[in-house]
Amino acid sequence: MSAVSIRDVSVAFEAVRVFDGLSLDIEEGEFVVLLGPSGCGKSTLLNAVAGLIDVADGQIFIGGRNVTWEEPKDRGIAMVFQSYALYPRMSVRENMSFGLRMAKTPKAEIGRRVAQAAELLQIGHLLDRRPDQLSGGQRQRVAIGRALVRDAAVFLFDEPLSNLDAMLRNELRVEIKRLHARLGKATMIYVTHDQIEAMTLADRIVVMRDQKVQQIGSPAEIYGRPANLFVAGFIGAPQMNFLNGRLEAEGGGLSFVAGTLRLPLAGYAFNGAPPVGQEVVLGVRPEHLALAEAGLWQGFGVDIVEPMGADTVLWCSDGTHTLQVRTTGTSRITRGERVGLGLDPEQASLFAADTGERL
Amino acid sequence: MSASLPSGPRPRRLTPGRIGLYAFLLTAAVFFLLPLWIMLITSLKPMEEIRLGNILALPMAPTLEAWGKAWSSACTGLDCNGISVGFWNSVRILVPSVILSIALGAVNGYALSFWRVKGANVLFGVLLIGAFIPYQVFLYPLVRIFSQMGIYNSLTCIVLVHVIFGLPTMTLLFRNYYAGIPIELFKAARIDGGGFWTIFLRVMLPMSVPMLVVATILQVTGIWNDFIFGLTFAGRENLPMTVQLNNIVHSTQGERAYNVDMAATMLAALVPLVVYFVSGRWFVRGIAAGAVKG
Numbered sequence: 001m002s003a004v005s006i007r008d009v010s011v012a013f014e015a016v017r018v019f020d021g022l023s024l025d026i027e028e029g030e031f032v033v034l035l036g037p038s039g040c041g042k043s044t045l046l047n048a049v050a051g052l053i054d055v056a057d058g059q060i061f062i063g064g065r066n067v068t069w070e071e072p073k074d075r076g077i078a079m080v081f082q083s084y085a086l087y088p089r090m091s092v093r094e095n096m097s098f099g100l101r102m103a104k105t106p107k108a109e110i111g112r113r114v115a116q117a118a119e120l121l122q123i124g125h126l127l128d129r130r131p132d133q134l135s136g137g138q139r140q141r142v143a144i145g146r147a148l149v150r151d152a153a154v155f156l157f158d159e160p161l162s163n164l165d166a167m168l169r170n171e172l173r174v175e176i177k178r179l180h181a182r183l184g185k186a187t188m189i190y191v192t193h194d195q196i197e198a199m200t201l202a203d204r205i206v207v208m209r210d211q212k213v214q215q216i217g218s219p220a221e222i223y224g225r226p227a228n229l230f231v232a233g234f235i236g237a238p239q240m241n242f243l244n245g246r247l248e249a250e251g252g253g254l255s256f257v258a259g260t261l262r263l264p265l266a267g268y269a270f271n272g273a274p275p276v277g278q279e280v281v282l283g284v285r286p287e288h289l290a291l292a293e294a295g296l297w298q299g300f301g302v303d304i305v306e307p308m309g310a311d312t313v314l315w316c317s318d319g320t321h322t323l324q325v326r327t328t329g330t331s332r333i334t335r336g337e338r339v340g341l342g343l344d345p346e347q348a349s350l351f352a353a354d355t356g357e358r359l
Numbered sequence: 360m361s362a363s364l365p366s367g368p369r370p371r372r373l374t375p376g377r378i379g380l381y382a383f384l385l386t387a388a389v390f391f392l393l394p395l396w397i398m399l400i401t402s403l404k405p406m407e408e409i410r411l412g413n414i415l416a417l418p419m420a421p422t423l424e425a426w427g428k429a430w431s432s433a434c435t436g437l438d439c440n441g442i443s444v445g446f447w448n449s450v451r452i453l454v455p456s457v458i459l460s461i462a463l464g465a466v467n468g469y470a471l472s473f474w475r476v477k478g479a480n481v482l483f484g485v486l487l488i489g490a491f492i493p494y495q496v497f498l499y500p501l502v503r504i505f506s507q508m509g510i511y512n513s514l515t516c517i518v519l520v521h522v523i524f525g526l527p528t529m530t531l532l533f534r535n536y537y538a539g540i541p542i543e544l545f546k547a548a549r550i551d552g553g554g555f556w557t558i559f560l561r562v563m564l565p566m567s568v569p570m571l572v573v574a575t576i577l578q579v580t581g582i583w584n585d586f587i588f589g590l591t592f593a594g595r596e597n598l599p600m601t602v603q604l605n606n607i608v609h610s611t612q613g614e615r616a617y618n619v620d621m622a623a624t625m626l627a628a629l630v631p632l633v634v635y636f637v638s639g640r641w642f643v644r645g646i647a648a649g650a651v652k653g
Contacts, residue, residue, distance in 0.1 A: 050546070050550060052550075071549075072546075072549045073549070077550065079546070081543040081547060083541045083543050083544075085543040085544045086544075086547075087544070087548070087562050089562075089566055098561075099551035099552055102551055102552035102553055103552055146547075150551075158543075
């Protein structure tokens with residue numbers, strides 16, 4: 001039985017229908033990240049699961065129960081928002097206990113749960129403060145605490161870290177991951193446009209674009225075997241290199257050919273019959289390009305050197321193609337040097353030039 | 360030489376522009392304060408002194424006699440009970456009208472901004488139009504409706520009128536205020552199990568204090584200063600202070616008692632004056648918030 005099951009859901013905004021029958025099953029205890037650029041519909045989907053917007057079609061099951069017509073409070077969910085959404089006129093304690101007080105939970109029970117959540121998030125000393133006396137990071141901790149006391153089976157996060165600065169974001173990201181591990185059976189659905197958050201937190205990532213699911217898979221799958229050009233380009237920084245070329249039969253095997261660049265594709269696992277002779281796009285991640293004197297591709301010069309500390313990104317060009325190469329941070333290569341590049345076809349991705357789908 | 364280099368704050372100089380600005384402000388202040396000043400000193404003078412004609416002169420023998428007379432024994436038509444009757448009438452009209460119109464406006468604004476009721480935009484549009492149509496247009500139809508209902512010329516009637524006419528402005532005010540509150544707050548409250556009224560009373564209303572103050576100021580001054588509704592709908596028993604002031608000032612028997620007229624006017628203006636002085640900062644904000652309506 002799935003913890004959350006979205007079945008053929010569509011949402012209507014006035015005359016516009018989005019999703020058109022989207023389905024997604026999420027297992028108990030799973031951490032699923034909905035990832036995509038703004039406007040891709042990820043927040044809309046989360047709001048539909050929460051019951052904050054009505055679905056035009058389809059069903060939503062939580063814990064095996066059809067909750068399609070149920071009020072948000074009856075769905076067994078808790079939610080954390082980007083803008084924290086703390087009640088400004090209530091203390092932290094009142095904020096955290098508001099839901100329980102609405103549900104007429106006994107006082108002792110409320111006290112116990114608030115204390116427990118506060119300890120878990122280390123906000124015990126803030127309980128009597130007002131939200132405006134807290135920093136951004138503390139506010140989001142309180143918001144997470146408010147979600148925790150609800151004892152929900154499913155936690156929904158709507159870009160919870162997007163309002164925080166980079167340092168706090170990293171800190172709280174780890175905290176959320178730790179929380180998920182400690183809660184054990186809690187299912188979490190997390191919406192973000194930040195690929196780092198998605199990669200680090202998720203058991204499974206759902207990549208979305210224009211209200212359509214592009215790919216569902218583990219972070220490793222999404223990163224290593226992107227289903228189409230959009231996913232390949234969206235995930236990974238620096239971005240994957242793309243080369244337009246053609247698939248040609250050569251001797252016993254197939255090769256990718258782009259002008260003077262050739263890549264024999266021995267070992268590349270095609271998704272179906274390879275479309276020989278067709279226009280294709282080769283995708284190579286910067287770290288999969290190796291600097292090698294006797295490399296496969298020669299005649300590249302280093303245009304730009306971008307040191308990033310842990311590693312260095314080199315922009316290499318042979319006049320027609322520009323490739324980003326990731327090398328170690330201790331690299332001493334300087335601008336203008338000639339380099340050779342080597343790569344393993346097993347780590348590369350091939351996409352059809354017309355549809356953008358993975359081959 | 361380092362001393363000759365510009366360093367630190369730039370020295371302030373009194374430029375001709377500044378002088379002109381201050382001169383203008385001073386003139387404007389005098390222009391607006393002079394009538395008030397004349398009213399105040401005239402109300403403190405006995406009639407003999409007023410007859411001398413030095414309207415700017417300070418009273419030689421200041422007396423509160425005119426104030427007392429204005430309050431309790433000036434004649435409004437045939438009755439000679441002063442303006443105090445009108446004062447208490449105005450209070451009786453003011454209190455329920457202010458409370459009801461603000462309460463309804465706040466609920467309306469809240470429902471319109473958060474609950475996305477079907478046809479909310481149409482409803483809001485209609486309310487807006489209501490705020491712009493001149494009151495006079497409604498007078499006769501309303502008189503007919505109220506007399507059909509049998510409540511014409513009563514306290515209920517005048518309160519109802521004030522509530523109805525306050526509603527568009529109050530709704531607009533609160534809707535715009537709530538539109539500035541992040542919708543996520545409302546969503547969080549819904550997930551926490553709040554219903555229509557609990558979210559309104561426990562989350563939104565405590566956040567609305569600034570707007571409540573502004574709304575109170577607008578409504579108190581507006582309703583207190585009202586003349587035409589009071590005259591039309593309140594009936595003889597409940598005529599507000601403004602109407603009675605008019606009767607006192609325009610009673611034509613005998614000599615015109617300028618000092619009593621001035622005192623009565625000051626008394627009638629007292630409530631708005633106090634509101635302005637006490638809440639100047641809030642009032643400016645209210646004007647800005649209600650900028651759509653003059």
